[in-house]
Amino acid sequence: MTAYLLKRLAIALITLVLASMVVFAVLEIIPGDPARLMLGMNASADQVDLLRNQMGLNAPLASRYLHWAGGLLSLDFGRSYTYSVPVIDLVRERVVVSLPLALIALALSTIIAIPVGLFSAGRHGRAGDTIAMGAAQLGVAVPNFWFALMLIYLFAVWLRLVPAGGFPGWSAGVWPALKSLFLPAIALALPQAAILARVTRSALIEVLNEDYIRTARAKGLPYRAVLWRHALRNAMIPVLTILGLQFAFLLAGTIIIENVFYLPGLGRLVFQAITQRDLIVVESVVMLLVAAVIAVNLLVDLSYAVVDPRLRSRQ
């Protein structure tokens, strides 16, 4: 078990270092001089060069990479070119919106998907299954911003239960902040839940054909107990894999929903930074997301070992 853990950890660290190199290199290659962008089109070449020196842009590539990477380790991400504030402050402001949003959406999607998957697999090929999977098909097909608009219309405009958009900040109190995250979380969660329900169902159906399910039935356990106690845990590996991928997407891939609900999240920060050539912000946020994805994958790998004892003893 320890060896499995250490090996996974080592792989995660190596991936992180390689990813940081790729992120750094890609942003070096793309055109656009941040110094000229900051000073405007009328600045002289001398002025631009001076600023480039100040920003350290004229130093050799390797030393700039090391400086940048070293900064990341001490959470010093540098200063934004456009806002002239430390990047870490920008990121902190956004993470407190994006992370809770992603977690709520993920929790919702799991809470919806697992029971639907169990329901469908238990009625494999019958009417209930067909209806549930038809609904899931719809959930996958309908774009989430459309869902979002419908939700705004229903809950905000018509029922007036929650605000239609914006984020009051956590300082306004936990309940108002949560309320403003409620609709975007549902809009994000439904399509994810649809995918997850389908994965859960097919994983369960495969497991239900295994011999040990018959053994459990021969013990006298009713079908539902067999489904929950024996099938579900064995079907967890593909479900966990998809959950890990979905978390990564929910953390950063939510720009459309953030726009629809006018939320100050990470997605919008990156989008704005890209249009403004604020490379230092782009680099930092992308690295942060990479680190988050790698951490989640590590977590998923470890949860495999919790679910399946065979992975614990085999190295």
Place this chain on the structure above:
Amino acid sequence: MSLLEIEKLSLSIGNTPILRDVELSVAPGEVMGLVGESGSGKSITALTVMQLLPWAARATGRVTFDGIDILAASEDQMCALRGDDIGMVFQEPMTALNPVKTIGEQVAEGIRWHTRASRADAEDHARKMLDRVGLPAAQFPLSRYPHELSGGQRQRVVIAIACALKPKLLIADEPTTALDVVLQAQILDLLRDLVAENRMGLLLISHDLAVVTEMADRITILRHGEVMEAGDTARTLSEQLHPYTRQLAQASMHVPARARTHEVGLDNPLLQGAKPLLQVDSVTRDYPGRRKSLLKRAAPIRAVDDVSFSIDPGQSVALVGRSGCGKSTLARMVLALDGPTSGTIRFRGQVITGKSEAELKPARRDMQVVFQDPYGSFDPRLKVEKLVAEPLHVLEKKPTNAERREMVAKALHEVGLSPRDMDKYPHEFSGGQRQRLSIARAIITRPKLVVADEPVSALDVSIRAQVLDLFAELNQKLGIAYVFITHDLTVARAITDAVMVMHDGKIVERGRTSEVLDHPQSEAAKALVAAAPDLHRAIARRLHEQG
């Protein structure tokens, strides 16, 4: 008064009739053997008693267990019966246990469910049951997971689950088919003891007539969903009144006629021909031990230990031993699919160990392989022509399409199939026909040696007899030498000249087949011979017991 009474049971799945007017009964303390070939409806009969049928199945007739009408029982009533009054043991122990739960949890689960016992009490009971089936606490604590157990040990756990609540009826569906003969004998002994201890009724389902004869008081023979003959085991099998019973009995004892046997002693190198076909010289194969921590590994596992032997052209040799004795590893090295840790293997005088694929090509042409599972060894999307022609890529000159078709047609003809079968897909063939296809694939390059790994153990007895005949015939006609890897001594006796008995990676005994099997010297060989079910012997013993 019968415990289980099946009357006029007919069953169909969709529009396909599976069973017709099946009659069967089991009394308390009685062993009823249900025999038949694959597809005869044995397992469906068992699943009907358990009411674990696929939901499209429709049954008519009467099934009464202990006064309860099973076909009319509600699901709740059935849940109360299953695992409590009726236990069931299945064929494939490797997959019968849930891989993510400990054996303790799995044995205790049914106990808790039926008796509402506390966790501690149920675990206590589970512990006693595991002790009873021969899994003592010291080596097999409740916290063990199924993957840490061998096949025989897993089957003991399954039996512990089935018998934990002292069921009145135990249904065992091919409980030993996946195990080697020694394990089979142990498991059968255990079942017999459990029957005697609790006056439990046992419905033993098997395709193996010898196993059923050793175990069962009465026997029911099923074919295509109909009962052919039923009655006292010894009388039914000694009189063999029904033609199908006779056919089954003869097929299980079948020995192919071989005009010319190869009388060369393996044990005496002086008697060997001048030019052996295959020469194995002190071959050893180590596998790295399990990693204990990041830096430490357990000592390597020696799968094959200093093995030497040689085979003459046209000779048929059996490599017998229990599962895990190293026979398959040895075969893989003979086929140059795996390299030995030390030692050399010569094929037709050429060293084949440590050679590149290109250098091995001439040797590959002359050695082919037939695997155990005729279902798993074909790509279902390829036509027979492609499948049988697969080994032709090792020929020096690539045959033209016409030549290829001709070669395939010839090979099909030789194994008793029609050249017209060339354009069919594997699923259009029965199990026995598929094994013929794999033999056709093996002989198409005119090999000098065929290695066959349990080639008939997945086949029904009558088909097995035909396939054994085919092997014998090809040996006579084409002079192919065989290495048969098997734990089934009747196969070894049927078609081999010499036997090598393997145990713990070593060859512990070798000699003429009849001599070794009739007068085994080593412990390993004696154990194999003693455990091997034998129909003649079993019938004789039953008759003797009955006076």
